[in-house]
Amino acid sequence: MKSSARTAALVAGAVVVLVAPVAALKAWSEPADPRISVGAAAPATLLPGDVRDASGRMIANAVWTGLVSYDPKTGAPANAAAASVTSPDRRVWTVRLRPGATFQDGSPVTSRSFTGAWTAVLRERWAGSRLFTEVARVKGARAGEDGVPGLKVKDDRTFEVTLDRPLNGFPALLGDPAFFPMPESVLASRDWASYGRAPVGNGLFQVRSRSAREIVLRRRSGEGRSVVVRAMPDAKRQYAAAGAGELDVATLVPPDRHESMEADFGDRHLAVPGRDVTYLAFPARVERLSSPTVRTALSMAIDRSAVTEGPLGHQYSPADSLVAPGIRPGHRDGQCRLCVHDSKAAVAALADAGGLEGPLNLWYEAGRGDDAWVKAVAHGLGEELKLDARPHPVAGLRAAVDSHEVDGPFVVHTTAAYPAPAAALAPLLDAGTGFDDEYASGLLTEAERAATPEEGVIPARLAESALLRDMPAMPLWSRHDHLVWSERARGVTADAFTGLRLDRLTARD
Secondary structure, eight states: OOOHHHHHHHHHHHHHHHHHHHHHHHHHSOOOOSSSSEEEESOOOOOOOOOOOOOOOHHHHHOOOOSEEOTTOOOEESSEEHHHHHESSSSEEEEEEETOOOOTSSOOOOOHHHHHHHHHHHHHOOHHIIIIIIOOOTTTTOOOOOOOTEEEEEETTTEEEBBOOOOOOOHHHSSSSGOOOOOOOHHHHOHHHHHHHHHHOOHHHHEEESSSSSEEEEEEEESSOOOEEEEOOOOHHHHHHHHSSSSSSSOOOOOGGGEEEEHHHOOOEEEEEEEEEEEEETTTGGGOOOOOHHHHHHHHHHHHHHHTTTTTTEEEOSSSSSSSSSSSTOOOOOGGGSSSOOOHHHHHHHTTTTTTOEEEEEEEESSOHHHHHHHHHHHHHHHHHHEEEEEEESSSHHHHTTOOOOOSSOOOOOOOOSHHHHHHHHHHHHHHSSOOOOOHHHHHHHHHHSSSSSHHHHHHHHHHHHHHOOOOOEEEEEEEEEEOOHHHHHHHOTTTTTOOOOOGGOOOO
């Protein structure tokens, strides 16, 4: 080798030797990402009044502070942005705001921040509008209209809400993102697209940046760790990343890892009971399905555990009540004894009822994702009761129900709007079954109009017992969420109405 070439080679080697230790030293000295990372599907929107998925709900509850918040252990509402929410008759409510509250842009949180935001939800027909028109039933609330007679601003910190009828659960409803405030700047401009990209809330976190890959939330106080919500819709990817310590919290668990969560994560996993229930409802006008004994037979013939562990991939819990388990105030386990799978009892009950001849169509909404479990239920009814049960998907199920086209059991999905048993039971009376029982409906009205939510629990429980006796709708299962987290994560807390509590997350250094 020539001298010049040999010298160049030696110099190059020296550079390699020098660079490698420098790179290693740099990698060793650089701190790990201090942010807390959460995996979740990308939210459809960050407009609070239009939130329609779990990711949006989780983020909204970090960026905004509602009038009330929910205790994750008891589910009970507690005043947050509100100093008080009071009413002499449960129909006309006076909301008094805490003094000194501001949005993240420094503008004040006033009565109009709430009433203006609520009016926008209705005028723009956002997802939350039904909570005003169908659940709270605010006086004069109409989707698509600009103006709500039932909302009156008294002063900067006080406003009045008038409902069409008494509802003691109204304060509990106010923790939903649909009732969150918005600053005057966006209420005046109505530039919802820009606001949705970079929302300004009144909560503990503010949106620092947003991209298709992640949303970074920084604590408003400047103290504590930021949270980065990574767009990871794939459950397997989330689960693996959390196990490897590359993700602090996974909000999805793949079905094939459900049984191994404890082995994989020890005590670092959590099942969060949900607030929705799936039912099979019966049209009252169909004579051959009108007998409670027939309905009893069908209910006991369904192996709920087999379906939730099979087609539903461990993402649902078998129902043992009409009320979802995530509704902690007033919920009772084990109320539906006829929801227990019992083949012999089911066969005997159907025989006592005189049998069930001819095809049994199971009606459900096409394209909603119910195909697999409906087929499993139909197959099970055929095996257990020798019925000709047939899945019957249809576009526009509710229209088919209302037009009396439906001739068999039909699928009903409900979600409780606030944590109270009456909130879970009331939708069943509006499911289109034609069920008309003054005793049950009267008890639900009594539950909603009771002096306090606590006093409404007993009539709601009596109404549940009456509905289970006649069974206009049999409960099948309720969705639950799963969380697993890395050894670094701390403070993982969640509930059915808020989701993962980002404000309570911490991380070990």
